[in-house]
Amino acid sequence: MDHPLQLLANGLVVGAIYSLVAVGLSLVFGVMRVINIAHGDFAMLGAYVAFFAWDWLGLSPLVSLLPAMAILFLFGAGLQRLVIERVVGRPLLASLMLTFGLSLIIWNSSQVAFTTKLRGISYLTEPVTFLGVTMSQSYIVGFVLALILTGALFAFLKFTAPGKAIRATSQNQDVALACGIDVRRARTLAFGIGAALAAAAGTLISMTGFIYPYMGFEYLAKTFTIVVLGGLGSVAGALVAAFAYGLLESFGTAMLSPRIAPALPFVLLIAIMIFRPSGLFGTSVADR
Amino acid sequence: MMQAPVFEARAVTKSFASLRAVDDCSFAVEKGAIVGLIGPNGAGKTTLFDIASGATRLDSGQIVFRGEDISALKPHQRALKGLGRTFQLTRVFPKMTLMENMFVASPGDHRLHERAREYLELVNLVDRRHEYASDLSYGQQKLLELARILMLDPELILLDEPAAGVNPTLLKSLLAFIHELRDTWGKTFLIIEHNMNLVMGHCDKVVVMSAGSVIAEGSGEEIQANEEVLEAYFGKSTHPLGRAGHGA
Numbered sequence: 464m465d466h467p468l469q470l471l472a473n474g475l476v477v478g479a480i481y482s483l484v485a486v487g488l489s490l491v492f493g494v495m496r497v498i499n500i501a502h503g504d505f506a507m508l509g510a511y512v513a514f515f516a517w518d519w520l521g522l523s524p525l526v527s528l529l530p531a532m533a534i535l536f537l538f539g540a541g542l543q544r545l546v547i548e549r550v551v552g553r554p555l556l557a558s559l560m561l562t563f564g565l566s567l568i569i570w571n572s573s574q575v576a577f578t579t580k581l582r583g584i585s586y587l588t589e590p591v592t593f594l595g596v597t598m599s600q601s602y603i604v605g606f607v608l609a610l611i612l613t614g615a616l617f618a619f620l621k622f623t624a625p626g627k628a629i630r631a632t633s634q635n636q637d638v639a640l641a642c643g644i645d646v647r648r649a650r651t652l653a654f655g656i657g658a659a660l661a662a663a664a665g666t667l668i669s670m671t672g673f674i675y676p677y678m679g680f681e682y683l684a685k686t687f688t689i690v691v692l693g694g695l696g697s698v699a700g701a702l703v704a705a706f707a708y709g710l711l712e713s714f715g716t717a718m719l720s721p722r723i724a725p726a727l728p729f730v731l732l733i734a735i736m737i738f739r740p741s742g743l744f745g746t747s748v749a750d751r
Numbered sequence: 752m753m754q755a756p757v758f759e760a761r762a763v764t765k766s767f768a769s770l771r772a773v774d775d776c777s778f779a780v781e782k783g784a785i786v787g788l789i790g791p792n793g794a795g796k797t798t799l800f801d802i803a804s805g806a807t808r809l810d811s812g813q814i815v816f817r818g819e820d821i822s823a824l825k826p827h828q829r830a831l832k833g834l835g836r837t838f839q840l841t842r843v844f845p846k847m848t849l850m851e852n853m854f855v856a857s858p859g860d861h862r863l864h865e866r867a868r869e870y871l872e873l874v875n876l877v878d879r880r881h882e883y884a885s886d887l888s889y890g891q892q893k894l895l896e897l898a899r900i901l902m903l904d905p906e907l908i909l910l911d912e913p914a915a916g917v918n919p920t921l922l923k924s925l926l927a928f929i930h931e932l933r934d935t936w937g938k939t940f941l942i943i944e945h946n947m948n949l950v951m952g953h954c955d956k957v958v959v960m961s962a963g964s965v966i967a968e969g970s971g972e973e974i975q976a977n978e979e980v981l982e983a984y985f986g987k988s989t990h991p992l993g994r995a996g997h998g999a
Binding site: 624627630631637638639640641643645646 | 804805806825826827830831835836837838842843844845846847851854855856857899900902903
């Protein structure tokens with residue numbers, strides 16, 4: 464077994480990347496009560512933007528991070544305005560079916576466009592050793608960037624007028640309207656931000672792992688578990704749960720077997736569903 | 752004192768499936784007035800509020816605000832135009848501080864902090880401005896809701912049952928606040944209320960709805976003497992019925 468500090472570091476790094484995907488998924492659910500099955504695919508698209516920027520233009524993922532986020536923001540916002548907005552306020556099944564369909568379209572088109580070949584970017588692969596923990600630079604950079612972006616999201620939600628509009632819409636749409644907030648715009652903005660953050664995660668994943676057209680579903684499954692653990696719609700809960708998930712995965716893989724480890728979060732999820740249905744740190748849906 | 756109407760419902764009609772919730776309903780609210788909207792349960796009062804604020808679309812008719820037909824505007828556009836409302840069950844943003852609650856309702860101006868403090872001062876909540884709204888009592892949340900509306904600088908404020916669930920002491924300060932807003936700030940109020948003492952004692956005009964229509968309109972005394980109103984509330988009866996206080 465690896466050194467516990469190494470496992471801790473690994474867990475925190477993947478946790479930070481999961482958190483980037485999870486906060487967006489939770490934000491979107493909070494604001495429009497839509498579980499976006501296509502959310503992981505935004506991460507996949509972001510990863511491919513980074514890959515092709517690297518492959519064709521020679522741009523480092525750190526440079527293509529912002530354009531990837533901008534492209535996916537526009538893609539997400541457009542998708543929300545054109546399609547997702549139609550199922551807001553409808554039964555959950557409608558949005559599940561819709562976003563599942565969207566996911567299939569995005570995923571299969573990507574397979575045609577990008578082929579199923581595993582890709583990745585070799586960038587900042589030089590390892591760094593500190594306190595007995597060895598890690599490639601790309602992981603460290605990815606960790607720091609993920610923290611910065613998540614922090615930026617929190618600051619945006621807390622301190623800016625559009626951020627407050629998103630929080631207000633999430634807490635009570637009718638009152639937000641009565642306060643003069645264009646809730647439709649808030650929803651579009653939230654969806655775009657969620658897609659942009661997922662794209663950022665994808666860009667970071669392109670440096671630290673493999674990218675392939677169906678990777679989105681893998682991240683969706685993980686982050687959906689995280690979001691439920693953290694309490695649906697709670698952005699702060701998603702952040703904490705993402706780190707918990709990362710650590711569980713890291714230690715679980717080392718201490719048990721890599722085959723059993725992926726089941727651990729789901730064991731935790733089942734326990735949560737039984738004993739604390741509103742999530743670990745969650746508030747009830749009405750009290751967000 | 753009474754002036755041109757700031758708000759008018761013109762032949763407003765709204766059906767839900769086969770139920771005509773609001774049926775050819777017309778009345779006006781004059782500038783600077785406190786108007787009470789009363790009627791038995793199911794008369795269509797809250798539906799009318801929802802139509803006025805834009806939460807519900809009308810089938811036919813017009814909502815006129817400051818001389819402009821706003822029937823096609825979205826709720827947030829009406830709010831920004833100066834039509835504020837509160838809800839029957841008070842609604843604040845529980846996971847926001849009082850100040851944040853205030854900031855949500857702001858068309859964006861540089862005196863934001865100053866104004867938010869000023870209004871919280873008016874409702875005696877300024878000392879708690881950094882606490883979460885969920886920590887307030889129900890009555891205090893009502894005051895916060897009212898203070899928050901002021902951030903929009905509304906000309907007309909729709910209050911849906913302001914007295915419900917409020918203790919007598921707080922009700923007194925709520926009423927004093929409403930009068931102050933009217934007398935010194937020139938705000939206009941349209942109030943749904945079941946507390947007849949409040950309606951008769953504080954409203955300049957009372958509009959009575961029954962089964963979706965306006966059946967009477969006038970001063971408190973006129974309404975209390977109106978046969979049709981008594982009938983709507985109590986059914987046909989030969990007994991000389993009581994006056995204020997017997998309502999709800």
